[in-house]
Amino acid sequence: MNKTILCIGAGYVGGPTMAIIADNCPDYKVIVVDKNEARIKAWQSDILPIYEPGLDEVVKRTRGKNLFFSTDIFGGINEADIIFVSVNTPTKTFGAGAGKAADLQYWEKTARDIIEHSSHDKIVVEKSTLPVRTAAAMQRILQSNTKGLNFEVISNPEFMAEGTAVTDLQHPDRVLIGSMDTPTGQAALQRMIDIYTHWVPREKIKTTNIWSSELSKLVSNAMLAQRISSVNSISALCEKTDANILEVSAAMGLDSRIGSKFLKASIGFGGSCFKKDILNLVYLSEFYGLPEVAAYWEQVVLINDYQERRFVAKICNKMFNTIASKKIAVFGFAFKADTGDTRESPAIYVCKMLLEERAKLAIHDPKALENAMLDLADETGDITYCNDPYEAVKGAHCIAVLTDWKDFLKYDFRRIYELMEKPAFIFDGRNLLDHKAMFELGFNVYPLGQPALSHLK
Numbered sequence: 190m191n192k193t194i195l196c197i198g199a200g201y202v203g204g205p206t207m208a209i210i211a212d213n214c215p216d217y218k219v220i221v222v223d224k225n226e227a228r229i230k231a232w233q234s235d236i237l238p239i240y241e242p243g244l245d246e247v248v249k250r251t252r253g254k255n256l257f258f259s260t261d262i263f264g265g266i267n268e269a270d271i272i273f274v275s276v277n278t279p280t281k282t283f284g285a286g287a288g289k290a291a292d293l294q295y296w297e298k299t300a301r302d303i304i305e306h307s308s309h310d311k312i313v314v315e316k317s318t319l320p321v322r323t324a325a326a327m328q329r330i331l332q333s334n335t336k337g338l339n340f341e342v343i344s345n346p347e348f349m350a351e352g353t354a355v356t357d358l359q360h361p362d363r364v365l366i367g368s369m370d371t372p373t374g375q376a377a378l379q380r381m382i383d384i385y386t387h388w389v390p391r392e393k394i395k396t397t398n399i400w401s402s403e404l405s406k407l408v409s410n411a412m413l414a415q416r417i418s419s420v421n422s423i424s425a426l427c428e429k430t431d432a433n434i435l436e437v438s439a440a441m442g443l444d445s446r447i448g449s450k451f452l453k454a455s456i457g458f459g460g461s462c463f464k465k466d467i468l469n470l471v472y473l474s475e476f477y478g479l480p481e482v483a484a485y486w487e488q489v490v491l492i493n494d495y496q497e498r499r500f501v502a503k504i505c506n507k508m509f510n511t512i513a514s515k516k517i518a519v520f521g522f523a524f525k526a527d528t529g530d531t532r533e534s535p536a537i538y539v540c541k542m543l544l545e546e547r548a549k550l551a552i553h554d555p556k557a558l559e560n561a562m563l564d565l566a567d568e569t570g571d572i573t574y575c576n577d578p579y580e581a582v583k584g585a586h587c588i589a590v591l592t593d594w595k596d597f598l599k600y601d602f603r604r605i606y607e608l609m610e611k612p613a614f615i616f617d618g619r620n621l622l623d624h625k626a627m628f629e630l631g632f633n634v635y636p637l638g639q640p641a642l643s644h645l646k
Contacts, residue, residue: 205349205358267306328342366394414463467487518582554592584610603630
């Protein structure tokens with residue numbers, strides 16, 4: 190039996206997933222390919238292209254043994270028996286469904302490359318997040334080959350969270366595998382089960398039909414995002430009523446029917462999946478004639494946008510109704526802690542709105558400064574990028590905390606206060622800092638969903 194696995198796409202999903210498979214399946218050869226030569230070179234170096242706690246160790250244990258990185262996509266396709274497809278599936282920006290539907294052009298091109306460069310039957314695994322019924326289209330494309338080859342399509346969505354990817358992959362809540370209910374489909378399903386049972390208990394491997402697997406990924410992300418938007422909407426109400434969102438969230442979380450996860454108020458959700466997947470769900474609902482369902486889920490995204498606008502409006506309002514020419518130290522640009530990923534980060538939109546108000550920005554982030562420069566490359570205005578937090582706050586009028594990096598808790602805020610213009614403000618978009626301690630140092634502190642601590646009358 191051919192035990193060569195190929196992954197097309199060396200990004201945040203493909204790279205870590207294949208590293209964990211290689212680490213746990215030494216009897217398999219795992220190849221990760223990508224057309225981006227710089228990214229592949231980074232995977233082959235001591236400085237990986239993405240930051241994930243624990244990933245360095247896994248890659249170093251397996252790289253060159255049974256884990257390989259290459260730009261030879263066509264050679265990898267021909268060699269492998271099982272192909273994971275982890276290419277980008279962004280939201281469409283053109284044509285029918287623009288702004289909501291998934292753009293599947295990269296996935297379809299990959300499917301046609303698989304046909305062209307295959308010389309034997311293969312299992313093709315959907316690892317990218319895809320709309321329900323995509324597998325049917327892909328199966329039709331793959332089976333249209335004139336070589337007499339059989340391709341089985343499997344849905345195996347990822348459920349890892351950035352910042353905890355290694356732990357999530359090594360100790361998953363569940364592994365979901367969807368397959369066709371045919372003899373060859375069931376045989377392909379068993380091949381996948383055999384891979385995961387190298388380290389995942391069989392009872393955690395959930396098998397479904399392929400459509401349920403595809404939809405489960407979209408709905409899981411939508412439900413998590415819905416919780417964030419729900420608690421963020423309540424944070425606005427808390428600020429108007431002097432309730433405390435931390436106390437409200439804690440009380441709600443004690444209800445076993447609700448639970449405590451994803452009830453932390455913030456400036457909003459980000460990352461590559463939540464917004465894209467919800468908009469895809471909206472598009473599917475509209476496509477199937479369910480406008481009320483579409484409107485319901487679209488509101489989750491709209492509340493997220495509202496929370497970002499509300500945060501910027503508060504900064505302007507509390508700083509005497511103008512931030513023009515004022516320096517704002519932005520603490521954090523990644524969409525969450527423990528990752529350098531900035532895709533759909535609330536910080537992008539907050540910074541753009543601050544620049545529209547003619548503020549000067551000094552951006553500091555432990556891991557995401559390079560991505561921040563790319564995200565704001567087309568923006569006009571006064572922007573500096575600072576590895577040193579104390580350089581970022583020098584002469585600043587306020588600090589805007591946009592990412593919940595624990596590193597920030599170690600900073601000398603007495604020194605920071607002395608370096609800043611007075612009155613000095615902190616707008617904590619993650620409710621990360623010790624607000625009472627900041628107030629006692631002299632800061633005017635504005636958390637989310639909690640009463641402000643201000644020295645101003």
